[in-house]
Amino acid sequence: MKTSNTVLAAILALSGAPIFAEGTVPDLEFGTKTYKDFxxxxxxxxxxxxxxxxxDLRKWPRDNKPDFLHAVANGKGDMPAWGDILLPGELEALWVYVATRAGTEPLPEE
Ligand code: HEC
Known part of the structure; x- marks a missing residue:
């Protein structure tokens, strides 16, 4: 069962379609909304x-969650800090959104 899911995910990734049905990755839907809003x-x-x-957030390294959270919370260059505006759960959800490239790639292992 696990193998066939992996194969399916690979096929879908190649086709560029979102791998995950809505709601199957925790936070993806919420991250998408938070991203749109902020x-x-x-x-x-x-x-x-x-x-x-x-x-260009599509270039953010998918294996670097700590620096992402840090940059977003504290700001960077011309980007304002979001730490006082976003809740921790919203930051986590944004990471899911960016790290899965809006659901087109699997969530990296931590
Ligand atoms: C007002 C415009 C603006 C908004 C809104 C904004 N950003 Fe940015 N962001 C920028 C700019 C400009 C940079 C480039 C900063 C630099 O390197 O000088 C940037 C850079 C980044 C980086 C890379 C930081 C690094 O270490 O190079 C990340 C990650 C990021 N933004 C995430 C987010 C997320 C997540 C949100 C939504 C909460 C967001 N940004 C909202 C303007 C914005």
């Missing part, structure tokens, strides 16, 4: 950079 006007809808100077 991040998309600078980083672009679906992380597609609108051509501004904002960092």
């Amino acid at each position: 991040c998309s006007h600078c980083h672009g809808l679906n992380m597609v950079n609108p051509g501004t100077s904002s960092y």
Whole structure:
């Protein structure tokens, strides 16, 4: 059973379709909403950079959660700090969103 799921996930990843049905990855739906509300006007809808100077979040290393949380909470360069605005659960959900590339890749192991 586990093997067939892995194969299925690989096939879906190659096809570019979201691997996860809505709700199967904890926080993905919530992360998507949080991203739209707080991040998309600078980083672009679906992380597609609108051509501004904002960092392209699709390039963020999927194995580096600590620096992501740190940069988002404390701000970086021209980006404001979000630590006083977002709840810890919202930061976690944003990580799920960015690390799975909006649900198109599996959540990296911690
Ligand atoms: C007001 C515009 C703006 C908003 C809103 C914004 N960002 Fe940014 N963000 C930036 C800019 C500009 C940079 C590039 C900062 C730099 O390197 O000078 C950046 C960089 C980043 C980086 C890379 C930091 C690094 O270490 O290089 C991450 C991660 C990030 N943003 C995540 C987020 C998330 C998650 C949100 C939503 C909570 C968000 N940003 C909202 C403008 C914004």
